[in-house]
Amino acid sequence: MPFDPSDEIRYDRTRLRQWARGHARSAGVDRRDLLRLFAAGTAAGSLGLGAAGTASAATDATTADDGAASPGIVKPLPPELFTIRGTNAETNFAALRGTGPLTPVDRFFVRNHTSTPRIEAGGWQLKVWGDGLAGGPVEFSYDRLRALPAVERTLFIECAGNGRSFYATQQGQPVSGTAWTLGGIGVGHWRGARLSDVLRLAGVTRGAVDILPRGLDDEVVTNGVNLGRVRRPMPVSKALDDVLLAYEMNGRPLPPDHGGPVRLVVPEWTGISSVKWVGDIEVSGRALYSPWNTDTYQLFGPGYPAEGAPFTRQTLKSAFELELGATVPVHRTRLLTGRSWSGAAPVLRVEVSTDGGVRWQRARLHDAPRRGSWVRWSLPWTPRATGATALLARATDATGRTQPATAAHNTQGYLFDAVVRHPVTVV
Template sequence: MSSVPPSEAAYDRIRLRQWTRGRARSAGVGRRDLLKLVAAASAAGSLASVASPAHAAGSLPGVVKPLPPELFTLRGTNAETNFAALRDTGLLTPADRFFVRNHTATPRIDAADWRLKVWGDGLTGGPVEFSYADLLALPSVSRTAFVECAGNARSFYASQQNQPVTGTAWTLGAIGTARWRGVRLADVLHRAGIGRDAVDVLPRGLDGEVVSDGIQLGRVRRPLPVAKALDDVLLAYEMNGEPLPPDHGFPVRLIVPSWVGIASIKWVGDIEVSAQPLLSPWNTTLYRLFGPAHPPEGSAPLSRQTLKSAFELAQGATFTAHRHQVLTGRSWSGGAPVRSVEVSTDGGTRWHRARLRDEPRQGSWVRWSADWVPAEPGPAVLLARATDRSGRSQPEVSVHNTQGYLFDAVVRHPVTVV
């Protein structure tokens, strides 16, 4: 098989047609229930009415690590990194500041008892199991990559564009970049005997089963096209040189570079290799785009992340007039590496090129800085916009969708000059 994946857009269009025509197999949930959830997903409500309120605290039930309020804002079962807390870190996000996205609660798993089962009709033989020691004995690979929730920046649909969306009201902190070490998923699949007729690879997590609108969705799982699975995906067991922390997937998780975070399944327990196209709630009702700008049946399942920029600065920060300041931030893209970043300190009237502090690389972010001498006291709005090497730049307005995914517009960052 070729190690170069085909067009992701082409794959997604094929899956969308198979879904709408009933030609893909639903892995674990009845088609009638999936159709019911799709109908609900296509109707938008107010973000404030459905999103869990944000609050600051030192801990969260279901999350193992401490969550001090200077580092995190808590949102339901999740913890968002306060972007200002990244200012004194390097390119990599320390594990104690890495955002947490949990559908239920962090499971506590003993690595000695853990097994990865690879199974399905896309294998040439029967099921194969790997222990934790088995994976550690295989050739390892390290890769720097960000993991970002598809709903990162979702709240700006409401606050900047006055458009209703559903879901967790993330600002820009549902992202982190780490140095991941593990085994190529391709190596494990080849050892398990992946066949030439395999088309989808479905990893499943060991966290608790999810219930939505009274429907049992099962454990979190989302299929990957076999070409992507055989390309650059890792079964990671280390994060920044240490074993994965419990909240970030111990003992083993997937890392799917540049794709929406739901693809990087945590606490992997089994992987189905299928000779038929597979569907789950996480690529049918969830992680697709619904709304007036999208097809009535919804878009194809989301794959690559979009383009964003953020200041390493608290909302409403205060600056002293006529005093030199150095503004810092980060930009990233799920497509081509970031090429340039521009900053405006007057609400978008004038733009100035920022200095890149890192060599832009695929699947990672770049840090940047820009000088500013605030003039007169009063309110000010800071803006940052990135352009990647494909020529794509952040727009002024993001195309709306009811579930608030893939917000890519320039974010307005209000501050005060005194």
Template sequence: MTKTPESESSYDRRRLDQWLAGEARADGADRRDLLRLLAAAGLASAVPLGLSAPAVSAAAGPGIVKPLPPERFIIHGTNAETRFEALAETGHTTPVSHFFVRNHTTTPRVDAKTWRLTVWGDGLTGKARTFSLADLKRLPSVTRTAFVECAGNGRNFYTTQQHQPASGTAWTLGAIGTARWRGARLADVLRLAGLSHRAVDVMPRGLDDEYLTSTGTNYGRVRRPMPVSKALDDVLLAYEMNGAPLPPDHGYPVRVLAPSWIGISSIKWVGDIEVSATPLYSPWNTDLYRLFGEAYPAEGSAPLTRQTLKSAFELPWNVTLPAHRRHRLTGRAWSAAGAITRVEVSTDGGGTWRRARLHDPSYRGTWTRWSVPWTPDRTGPAELLSRASDSSGRTQPETTVHNTQGYLFDAVVRHAVTVAA
């Protein structure tokens, strides 16, 4: 028996009550992180033990599968960032050939014929339930155009613009892509599996290799819980991307799509989903994907959920443009909180601003293309700025409050160019 999902705020209150009562479970989270979090709540002596997940496996492939031509991608270890200027040749959705890749290890090669999704846990009314790809395709399908964006997108600018170092991959603004996703509602799968009214957390886990930190700690396979309220709202188990089966690097045969939430919530190559009647913690919502730093409590912020507001030029960094010629500056703006309502552009380093023309109907959780003409009349270095506003009333700020891991950078970016005679 199921019930209408509770609001996210009431879910948070319920989850906190359970946490404070010592009823949370930590699946592979570092003990020191749990001690720190619980100490802040006055519960350092009540650290619960985690339970093991069912065994799943997949053959690991060599790194990233698809071609990564340098004119489209910047390589960051196991990751590939889209060069934003390469998007100028694309439409509203990002082709697979241009879509960024965020991998913790390597892209696994999974056989769709033998792939199974196991839904299990004490948040169900009965035993575990398995689903094949054919089972998912028999359910009503939903198609949704949405971006997937790494929480660290823009991290590089904490250092280069704000002179505040941040750890992690030094993404500029290309750790995002927008696609047309098709799949089954996670809500439908959970109900078929026997979702209980006691359930509070849903934790998908990927089939990629276990993640070893630089210090040798084994975090296990990538997994991160989300509240039942989110899982029953708009989350998909996607099996198509831009009208074709998911490519290997983007989650084949099935991935989670959690619209508007940080990219780690959209688990790729999903193999099992734990449904829990008690709050769940993993390394990806304890020492990772929280905000730490001088502006935050010692235990860090609450686990990150929704992405933020950004805009970017489809223009190479430090490009040289001829003076006294008309240029059409193009870019994209996006927000997880509302539709883009306005984009303003400054071509004099922020001295003056004018509105850009918007070229797409705007919706929350996707992006809007924009353009503005510019005829530079002075030679030398220049800074181009774009500033987006959304229907929630937010406008990109001049600076972003610093956090040590460089998440959720949303300040106006200063894009350097040179104007030559």
């Protein structure tokens, strides 16, 4: 099959080989420092850049008692809507019940490697530069970007570590990183300019290979090495295909915590590629690498090569719009609701078990299956006996893949896709 660099797994696999052989160019970090960190990280299981400890349990988190914002996050984080996890805020899935297909901005999860910068749209500039351009650097103001033809897309953005805590709590496998349950995802309606229009105006050449978007948040320092600002390369073919420079979210100007004034939205690729607060884009005639596509956001552990394995697209997941550990009354019918999604294809079927996986019933879907989004579903349930039980939901997408009973382990806890056992107590 011919190499298609716009496919994330093939692109990552190729770049990993080039990086291991010294054939890809470092983008802002000395290769010796990165190799030292890489060796230390793989020996210990992972580097866990930007991570918050070890995901040893789903309760590995702190929640603000008064609903005040976490350090580094601008918007309020009331405990009924969010669980604060270090520099991040996870959406409590129960708070999505009745909200419709789009995630309201006040409930959209926040993934920060450092803290949210406050950037005024009037002073924002995007610099496009590099040896993959026909001329010198080109700058785009916010007004110039908004003057370009606008496109709108409804797409989910999901943290690659979403579901990470279940490696520990369900499978007994320790992993590093923020202990997300299932709330590290949100579906937004994005409006912005095509990245392809910006690159063509800047003079992208046929010899361009990679682009490297870089955020305007604080630099990341780990183990004494300054890794610079968050950045992850992608092939020019993907950049010219379907990537947005988004300046609106759900019909409003993009809020600070979600990348405002401008962020990338990269359909079908893992969330780290949708760089927030984008401030410059390097266009290179050579392959590029950064810490975010070599020693983190890769798969390490037993069964994977020493240099790591590339991501595939985001995996299948299903979540109940119900608190973990909820108490429900016996002999009273309630409508179980939830959402299922897949990075590979539309979700076509959702099955629910109310007895820990002994019997399964097909749930009713409330949305037309669509790539890049989730489907909402429901199933009535009348508990017949008291005691502890587990609710399970499993999705099947248009590729024919169904959520498995267990997820393939990796030390950084990415891409969890197993059926989640949702504990409830009937009283």
